[in-house]
Amino acid sequence: MKQSEIIHLAKQEGLLLSEESFKINESGVDFRVAHATDLQGEKWILRIPRQKESMRHAIIEKRALDILSGNVTFQVPRWSIFTDQLIAYQQLDGVPAATIDMEQQVYVWELDEQNPPEEFYRSLGKAMAELHTLDTELLKDAGITIIEGKDMRAAMKERMNRIKQHFDIHPALWERWEKWLANEQIWPAHSGVRHGDLHPGHILINEESAVTGFIDWTEVSVGDVSFDFTAHLQIFGKEGLQKLLDAYGAAGGRTWSGMAAHIEEVKAAGAIVVAEYALVSGLDEMHKMAIQMLGASE
Structure with missing residues (x-):
C-alpha cells in the first residue's frame, strides 16, 4: 500500500x-x-x-x-x-530499544547493547513483573488464549504433535523437546499475563534507557510467562538473562528454581512458533524458515 x-x-x-x-x-x-x-x-x-x-x-x-x-x-x-x-x-513516550535495519538484517540500538545500563534491567524487570503478576481475571472475557499452569505441558505437547504432522523435525531436536516436557521440576506451576512477542523493537525506552512501555500486543495471552524472556536470552546471553531475572524477582515477579533452565528450553522450542505462523499465514518465506529451524539439531 x-x-x-x-x-x-x-x-x-x-x-x-x-x-x-x-x-x-x-x-x-x-x-x-x-x-x-x-x-x-x-x-x-x-x-x-x-x-x-x-x-x-x-x-x-x-x-x-x-x-x-x-x-x-x-x-x-x-x-x-x-x-x-x-x-x-x-x-507513546519513548523510542524502541532497537529497530531492525532491513538491508543489513541487524538491530540498530538506542542503548549500549554490549553493556546495557542497570536502569534498563531494573525498569524492564519491574514492567515485566507488573505484567506477569496482573490479575488474570481481568482478561477472562477478552477472548485471549488462557492456559493454566497445570495445563502447560499438555498444551505444549499438543502443539509439538500438531507441528510434527506438517513438518519433518530433527530427531535430536524432538528428543530435546520431549526431555523438556518430562522434566516437571523446571516448569512453572503458575500462569500469568504475557506480551508474547517481547523483543527490543517492542520495548520503549527514554533517554535514560528506562523502559516506558510495550507496543505490538498481537500475541498477548495468559500462559507461560517464560516466553517473554526468550528474546532477551537470545540477544544478551545467560548473563544478561540472569541480570533481568534478578531485577524481575526484586520487583515482585514470581520466580522458581528452574526458571532460567526452562527459559533456555522455551528458546530451543522457538521453531514451533515459526511453524505455527507458517501454517496460519501460508507465507512461503515463513514455511522455508520453519523447515530450516526444525531441521537443525537445536
Whole structure:
C-alpha cells in the first residue's frame, strides 16, 4: 500500500496527516508501521495489515489493550482508529530499544547493547513483573488464549504433535523437546499475563534507557510467562538473562528454581512458533524458515 493510500485511509477516519512527516517501517511480519504527524503536530503510529490474516487477533488485542491501559503503570497503545485496513494510535513516550535495519538484517540500538545500563534491567524487570503478576481475571472475557499452569505441558505437547504432522523435525531436536516436557521440576506451576512477542523493537525506552512501555500486543495471552524472556536470552546471553531475572524477582515477579533452565528450553522450542505462523499465514518465506529451524539439531 502506497503512502498516499494510507493517508487517504486515515483521512476517511477523520485523521489528517502531514505527507512530509511520513516514515514507514517494513520490518513487521504482520503489519507495515507508519510514523506520521497530524496537522496539529501530534505524532501517530499507524499499523497497516499486510494481508487479511494479519488482523486475525486484532479485536482480541484491542480488548486486552483497553483493559491493560487502566491496570498497569507502564504505557500501552490506545487505539483511536480500528478498521479492517488501519489501526492508529497516538505515539507513546519513548523510542524502541532497537529497530531492525532491513538491508543489513541487524538491530540498530538506542542503548549500549554490549553493556546495557542497570536502569534498563531494573525498569524492564519491574514492567515485566507488573505484567506477569496482573490479575488474570481481568482478561477472562477478552477472548485471549488462557492456559493454566497445570495445563502447560499438555498444551505444549499438543502443539509439538500438531507441528510434527506438517513438518519433518530433527530427531535430536524432538528428543530435546520431549526431555523438556518430562522434566516437571523446571516448569512453572503458575500462569500469568504475557506480551508474547517481547523483543527490543517492542520495548520503549527514554533517554535514560528506562523502559516506558510495550507496543505490538498481537500475541498477548495468559500462559507461560517464560516466553517473554526468550528474546532477551537470545540477544544478551545467560548473563544478561540472569541480570533481568534478578531485577524481575526484586520487583515482585514470581520466580522458581528452574526458571532460567526452562527459559533456555522455551528458546530451543522457538521453531514451533515459526511453524505455527507458517501454517496460519501460508507465507512461503515463513514455511522455508520453519523447515530450516526444525531441521537443525537445536
